[in-house]
Amino acid sequence: MTKEEIVEQIKENALNQQIPIMSDEGIQYLIQYIQEHSVHRILEVGAAVGYSAIMMCLASEDVVVTTIERDEVRYLEALKNIKKVGLEDRIQLLYHDAFDVSLEDEYDLIFIDAAKAQNQRFFEKFEKNLVSGGTIITDNMNFHGLVDQNLDEIQSKNLRQMVRKIKNYITFLEDNSRYQTHFLKLGDGLAVSIKV
Numbered sequence: 001m002t003k004e005e006i007v008e009q010i011k012e013n014a015l016n017q018q019i020p021i022m023s024d025e026g027i028q029y030l031i032q033y034i035q036e037h038s039v040h041r042i043l044e045v046g047a048a049v050g051y052s053a054i055m056m057c058l059a060s061e062d063v064v065v066t067t068i069e070r071d072e073v074r075y076l077e078a079l080k081n082i083k084k085v086g087l088e089d090r091i092q093l094l095y096h097d098a099f100d101v102s103l104e105d106e107y108d109l110i111f112i113d114a115a116k117a118q119n120q121r122f123f124e125k126f127e128k129n130l131v132s133g134g135t136i137i138t139d140n141m142n143f144h145g146l147v148d149q150n151l152d153e154i155q156s157k158n159l160r161q162m163v164r165k166i167k168n169y170i171t172f173l174e175d176n177s178r179y180q181t182h183f184l185k186l187g188d189g190l191a192v193s194i195k196v
């Protein structure tokens, strides 16, 4: 099997198991971003089964990824998947809660794709690891279109809370003068925050 076929199988398996992986549109944007900006070091929060880490790594031979996953089953699956595509030398997979991880290294790109309600906390924890001129990309900013809805229209209390947190994160990014943030309606919505 070619690398592309293995990756396609990893993606299909994840989708069949209803593991939330990045949409094709989102992944294509990340790949293009990595290539156009000559991104070298990437930190990802939320590996799941390693699909997006693998895709980012395959975007360019120069890319190395550190990615964090707190779920044991997904971590073990990610470990297996990374080996299958032979990227164990370029992807460092950490089995931890991201809030317990202490990193000294610097990254050109930080990709936040973990617990949506915690986006601001992830951003604030890891921004010290971003190089100046680097970028933080956050996924799920539209939360399946719910972020565009009026909060009163959302019946479930849990969903309302989640949407409120994402809206607060949008305000946090808009008000943050140290970053220039663009919101893109790609996939489930991306926030692209460039450190100015």
Ligand code: SAM
Pocket (backbone or CB within 6 Å): 020, 021, 022, 045, 046, 047, 048, 049, 050, 051, 052, 053, 068, 069, 070, 071, 074, 096, 097, 098, 099, 113, 114, 115
């Ligand atoms: N980036 C992956 C991809 O596209 O292939 C998908 C990641 S999935 C949307 C989010 C993952 O983040 C889940 O597997 C979840 O267990 C993990 N996660 C959530 N909160 C976390 C935390 N505090 N620390 C580490 N992992 C976390």
